[in-house]
Amino acid sequence: MGIVADDGITFGKGIEITSPAGGKIGKNSDDEYTVVKRNGEVADEIEISKVSTSGNKGGGSSGSSSNSYTVGGAPIKPIPRPGILPTAKTFDDVHSINHWAxxxxxxxxxxxxxxxxxxxxxxxxxxxxxxxxxxxxxxxxxxxxxxxxxxxxxxxxxxxxxxxxxxxxxxxxxxxxxxxxxxxxxxxxxxxxxxxxxxxxxxxxxxxxxxxxxxxxxxxxxxxxxxxxxxxxxxxxxxxxxxxxxxxxxxxxxxxxxxxxxxxxxxxxxx
Structure with a gap:
């Protein structure tokens, strides 16, 4: 998943993405980004409503894409549907011991x-x-x-x-x-x-x-x-x-x- 810039816009540092649906962008320990919509689904593509002008030329851009881009130098990693976050997060006191719950x-x-x-x-x-x-x-x-x-x-x-x-x-x-x-x-x-x-x-x-x-x-x-x-x-x-x-x-x-x-x-x- 990524961002496509309009003609004449150059992305620099300090990119900030805001989802119109109240979604959240999270970064894991590997510096990979995922976009989680308000209903809990993970998006492999999302409409971008705002890109901040901090560090960028020409202002903001909107659109959606399946191309790759980086936010703050870190890659955005697409996650395939269905839109439930895969269980990438593991906990020593749950998964390592196969906890009953x-x-x-x-x-x-x-x-x-x-x-x-x-x-x-x-x-x-x-x-x-x-x-x-x-x-x-x-x-x-x-x-x-x-x-x-x-x-x-x-x-x-x-x-x-x-x-x-x-x-x-x-x-x-x-x-x-x-x-x-x-x-x-x-x-x-x-x-x-x-x-x-x-x-x-x-x-x-x-x-x-x-x-x-x-x-x-x-x-x-x-x-x-x-x-x-x-x-x-x-x-x-x-x-x-x-x-x-x-x-x-x-x-x-x-x-x-x-x-x-x-x-x-x-x-x-x-x-």
């Missing part, structure tokens, strides 16, 4: 919903914060524009999660642990994930009500009152399963691997 981790990575904690580690057994989960759902919606006013007093409006929490609050997806507190950095429990996913499903217009009793676990009485309907729906829809045949463990902290599994099931079931 490997396919789910690959899926959320390909969709751009989750990222590694470092260049070679995903930390599948690590915890997920409340802000992280809401940010993932916000990404899945394409990061829409939001009114950044919010009633939670513990939200740093300069933090990475500010827009996500604002969006989730305004759309009834989160309600906070108290009226004025969201606790963004608090690790999320399994029942809290169920409650948020339940409200997210309602937000998306999905059928999220079931009259069937699905909570046939020895520890079902440990589910907080606010989360009973959500857990019943999550189990009944196949979104969540017990930690064993007899234990749901609603108060357990959710791991990153478990979060990847839940997100994979949700997105695939509700395309």
């Amino acid at each position: 490997k396919a789910n981790v690959d899926y959320v990575l390909e969709k751009g919903l989750m990222k590694g904690v470092s260049e070679n580690m995903f930390d599948p057994e690590g915890n997920v914060t409340r802000a992280m989960l809401v940010t993932v759902l916000y990404r899945n919606e394409g990061e829409p524009a939001v009114n950044r006013s919010i009633s939670f007093g513990d939200i740093d409006m300069g933090a990475y999660y500010a827009n996500a929490v604002s969006w989730a609050k305004q759309n009834g997806i989160v309600v906070g642990i108290t009226e004025n507190e969201f606790a963004p950095d608090e690790s999320i429990t399994r029942e809290q994930i169920a409650a948020i996913m339940y409200r997210y499903a309602i937000y998306k217009g999905m059928e999220a009500v079931t009259l069937e009793e699905n909570l046939h676990f020895e520890d079902s009485d440990k589910i907080s009152e606010y989360a009973v309907s959500a857990m019943n729906w999550a189990v009944g829809s196949g979104l969540m399963k017990g930690k064993s045949e007899s234990a749901l463990k609603p108060q357990d902290l959710a791991t990153r691997a478990e979060c990847a599994v839940i997100l994979h099931r949700f997105v695939e079931t509700n395309k």
